Amino acid sequence: MKPPPRHAPRRIASTSDLRKFQRMMAAAVLRPLTADDRLQPLWIDGRPMETVAAEFVKPNDRLTSVERLQLYNRMYWFRLFDAIRDDCPGLVSALGDRAFDRLAQAYLERCPSRSFTLRDLCSRLERFIRENPRLTAPRTALAAEIARFEWAQTVAFDGEAREVMAAAHLASAPPARLRLGLQPYVTLLDLRYPVDTYLIRVKRRDALRSEASNTPVEAAFHRPARRAALPRPARTLVAVHRLNDRLFYKRLDPAAFRILSALARGETLSRAVVAGGPAATPGRVRRWFKVWMALGWFCAPGNKSGARAS
Amino acid sequence: MPANRFNGQTSYGIGIGLRVPHYSHILSKKPVVDWFEIISENFMVEGGRPLALLDQILEQYRVVQHGVSMYFGSADRPDRTHLRRLKGLARRTKTPWLSDHLCWGSVDGTYTHDLLPMPYTFAAARRTAEKIRQVRDYVEVPVCVENVSSYVEFHASEMTEWEFLTEVVELADCGILLDVNNIYVSSKNHGFDPYDYVNNIPHHRVGQMHVAGHTKFEKYILDTHDHPVLDPVWKLYAHATRLCGVTATLLEWDDKIPSFDEVHNEALKANEFIDGAKRAAV
Numbered sequence: 001m002k003p004p005p006r007h008a009p010r011r012i013a014s015t016s017d018l019r020k021f022q023r024m025m026a027a028a029v030l031r032p033l034t035a036d037d038r039l040q041p042l043w044i045d046g047r048p049m050e051t052v053a054a055e056f057v058k059p060n061d062r063l064t065s066v067e068r069l070q071l072y073n074r075m076y077w078f079r080l081f082d083a084i085r086d087d088c089p090g091l092v093s094a095l096g097d098r099a100f101d102r103l104a105q106a107y108l109e110r111c112p113s114r115s116f117t118l119r120d121l122c123s124r125l126e127r128f129i130r131e132n133p134r135l136t137a138p139r140t141a142l143a144a145e146i147a148r149f150e151w152a153q154t155v156a157f158d159g160e161a162r163e164v165m166a167a168a169h170l171a172s173a174p175p176a177r178l179r180l181g182l183q184p185y186v187t188l189l190d191l192r193y194p195v196d197t198y199l200i201r202v203k204r205r206d207a208l209r210s211e212a213s214n215t216p217v218e219a220a221f222h223r224p225a226r227r228a229a230l231p232r233p234a235r236t237l238v239a240v241h242r243l244n245d246r247l248f249y250k251r252l253d254p255a256a257f258r259i260l261s262a263l264a265r266g267e268t269l270s271r272a273v274v275a276g277g278p279a280a281t282p283g284r285v286r287r288w289f290k291v292w293m294a295l296g297w298f299c300a301p302g303n304k305s306g307a308r309a310s
Numbered sequence: 311m312p313a314n315r316f317n318g319q320t321s322y323g324i325g326i327g328l329r330v331p332h333y334s335h336i337l338s339k340k341p342v343v344d345w346f347e348i349i350s351e352n353f354m355v356e357g358g359r360p361l362a363l364l365d366q367i368l369e370q371y372r373v374v375q376h377g378v379s380m381y382f383g384s385a386d387r388p389d390r391t392h393l394r395r396l397k398g399l400a401r402r403t404k405t406p407w408l409s410d411h412l413c414w415g416s417v418d419g420t421y422t423h424d425l426l427p428m429p430y431t432f433a434a435a436r437r438t439a440e441k442i443r444q445v446r447d448y449v450e451v452p453v454c455v456e457n458v459s460s461y462v463e464f465h466a467s468e469m470t471e472w473e474f475l476t477e478v479v480e481l482a483d484c485g486i487l488l489d490v491n492n493i494y495v496s497s498k499n500h501g502f503d504p505y506d507y508v509n510n511i512p513h514h515r516v517g518q519m520h521v522a523g524h525t526k527f528e529k530y531i532l533d534t535h536d537h538p539v540l541d542p543v544w545k546l547y548a549h550a551t552r553l554c555g556v557t558a559t560l561l562e563w564d565d566k567i568p569s570f571d572e573v574h575n576e577a578l579k580a581n582e583f584i585d586g587a588k589r590a591a592v
Binding site (some may be wrong): 116 | 314331351354355356357359360361362379380384385386390391414416419420421423424426429431432433434437450452461462463464465466489499500502529530
């Protein structure tokens, strides 16, 4: 969002005026709350908030301009904190309430929502955690992996499903020329921690949002975290996917992971099998492909938003 | 106005919002409900469980789409991805009309995910009407705009909220989703007579109504959708029904959601007021 004007326009006689007005109001709504959940007493330029709010918000006989504006400021933060907690139960559990709230506030300040849907709110969280390690120290590596995993769950929950590649096509096409895409809802993860089993221990949200009221509930904002014992480091190769519209995590053998990753990069089938290494014996490869086909993981290649190995 | 061009010439009765806690009840018991309102954004996804559930609902019920983030009043242009997905969903649901709010909530592509009130000016009305037309022409479905509840008023406003609503819908030639609870909430927060509001809008444009519960605080009222509808709101609804005719009506209940039957029975209370309006008209 571009910086707000120094003063809200007194008259709104054009779309340009409307945009300036909306930048001013949005800057106030998005302004971080004080420790006691109030609108900050000073505006961006150091002027008292009362002065700035009174320039564009009318008081009434019960509330000052600041108090009226504060209602929206609080609702914004309560709503977004609520949404981010809903999407990140594992991260809340791993960091604890205070550290998670600090992270969430910093993230939302730096990366406010750029999507019409709150579903996308955490799409940049893993990167933000890695770029701002002090916010999650000493658990930054674990926190980043949990954020990555929880975003993969979102993708698996409602990501695109493409037409499954027919087994006959797979059997008949020459492996040296055959390229397979992975379904966009499948994410391959190479993790330093067993985040899958950790998240199973933390109650996972597996439901749809359905709120239409524009009033979030303060109690939800302040609810305590559910804690689970932190995992010890252990390399974990896993696919986050869905089957029959339910989320699943599937552990993968290292050779199987290398093959799937190569296919996701656009390698031909024969090159992907070679990438699997000596452990990718013909018998094992056949068994793996039989399972992956049954899961419906393969589609035509060439999707940009499709599955990624990371 | 039971059927008009703003609600696709339909005569829908009393519906309720489709909400997650009721899914299993609805799919297993198949209760008789005239129609469901869905939050469009919850289903503007590319696959998975949301769409699978929606398809199951569509096999049994009539569905109308209600959006929460088109932000007709934002100075920004409509988001192309948003429009494309909205149109795709409208084709899936065959919604006879769709609605969203007379508000703004994004600027320069940053979203507040709130329904922020408009400054009631002629320039803002023109811009808002232009966007409503753009959306309607792209999606090719009649549009109704809903009045929001609000907690602030602006110095820049040049007219009342109901004058602004009228200006917008006349310029856009669109319908109104009249939320009588929102009128009541705003009337208490801003000190106007809610009957002035209902009396002074173009009644022939009302294609749907909303009723809901709210929460009173010491100095203001919040539109929380977590209670049964309060008596003053039902009275206002009865008055609106007398003026607008029997109109498709939906109960919103979005937080502290009780059983399906409790929500549906609360919605069906609207029948008492509809019957009263019919008797008064004879």
